[in-house]
């Protein structure tokens with residue numbers, strides 16, 4: 001089998017039934033093993049893009065996961081390989097107990113009992129929630145819910161982990177715990193976030209969206225060095241600058257890789 | 270926010286807690302059916318049922334205060350019945366009311382006794398069942414007793430999201446009250462109407478998002494569960510013993526053999 005990218009999106013457009021143009025000509029490819037942050041203001045289209053990665057929405061254009069185009073035939077395999085963790089853990093934890101939630105995916109895959117149990121144990125271990133099997137979701141703290149939600153996807157042993165706003169509503173300790181969990185997982189990651197501070201430790205590449213388009217796709221250091229583009233699209237520079245490599249040029253706006261030569265790639269203010 | 274959970278105290282350990290969920294469901298439902306079908310005049314039988322329940326309660330080590338508080342749920346219903354029944358015409362159960370004369374008929378009193386004692390046994394049984402079995406265990410028990418999946422799933426979702434909904438309602442109420450809302454009649458009904466509509470929309474959207482989360486993990490409309498633990502011989506033995514006892518109580522009690 002020859003080389004396939006983990007995610008390959010070409011010219012994807014999506015219009016919601018009410019006429020909202022949520023995605024316009026998205027081109028994005030992510031290699032296996034990469035860690036990518038997807039940033040942008042509210043309403044940029046980030047969540048809509050995520051829903052296309054496992055076929056929950058199907059727009060115009062092409063989405064391939066490890067070379068497989070998304071169609072009715074492949075969709076089961078694709079949903080196993082791309083694990084999506086949604087923003088609100090209360091949406092993801094719908095079963096009576098944590099065990100049932102984490103077992104939901106493996107059971108739908110038709111795995112035998114021993115294998116389901118092994119995977120549930122392993123997934124909960126990976127997020128530091130071993131021993132919580134019998135607990136009900138509403139007995140968990142918010143940070144625990146977030147981690148349990150990740151376990152519900154890990155138990156399907158996905159190759160790509162997609163997280164929508166994982167830091168939202170978490171206190172600093174919860175964020176730190178989640179960060180450690182995410183760092184320990186050997187998967188390709190796409191993380192939707194507003195928070196560049198935590199992104200710095202996790203991702204080396206930043207894709208920025210606004211108005212349904214990708215407006216920048218560059219190494220993290222370059223994006224951080226360009227205060228103008230951050231401000232323009234409603235993002236803040238992380239409070240501490242210690243982590244910014246001293247070599248980063250503060251005026252690299254011109255170096256950002258243009259994605260759509262047609263519209264000039266990065267917009268100039 | 271603090272919720273009062275349906276299955277509080279279900280994590281204690283006692284012989285009753287350790288019984289398999291199916292065994293407990295069968296036991297308590299059978300007990301209720303036997304009790305409800307007992308003629309109201311078989312007074313000793315009811316004493317027998319209550320005695321059996323008290324022994325089970327004692328074995329379960331549930332705090333009496335909790336059981337008592339839960340049992341108060343029936344009181345309003347009993348009072349409602351109590352308010353009307355004594356005025357029933359003699360010999361006509363469920364017949365016309367004699368509001369003018371205020372006569373308290375004997376058959377009315379019998380109906381009242383019937384309602385009070387049977388609802389007490391029913392409520393006590395259900396409290397024992399729900400306080401000694403975690404909610405998910407109950408659901409799985411019903412599932413394995415071949416209750417259609419659609420019912421157990423609806424019950425599971427209702428239970429799971431009622432807490433989320435109550436939290437949302439509380440937050441909305443706080444937001445409203447912190448803007449000095451005072452419930453003053455008609456024009457405030459509009460505010461409350463908006464709140465209910467808002468809650469409905471939120472639940473609807475939540476439902477859609479939960480469904481997406483299910484699809485994302487390979488859901489295709491069929492539900493699959495793991496095989497549960499087996500019913501042990503001890504469970505079967507316990508249920509049979511108690512049920513034999515209850516049936517004996519009923520037969521002997523109806524014949525007045527205890528008197």
Ligand SMILES: Nc1ncnc2c1ncn2[C@@H]1O[C@H](COP(=O)(O)OP(=O)(O)O)[C@@H](O)[C@H]1O
Nearest residue numbers: 016018020022041042043044045046047048049
């Ligand atoms: N179900 C929907 N129906 C119609 N429009 C929607 C729906 N979901 C999102 N949108 C719109 O699509 C755009 C992109 O939304 P979204 O992908 O949620 O952005 P983000 O996640 O970046 O905040 C926004 O303008 C939003 O209002």
Ligand SMILES: [Mg+2]
Nearest residue numbers: 046047048164
């Ligand atoms: Mg979003």
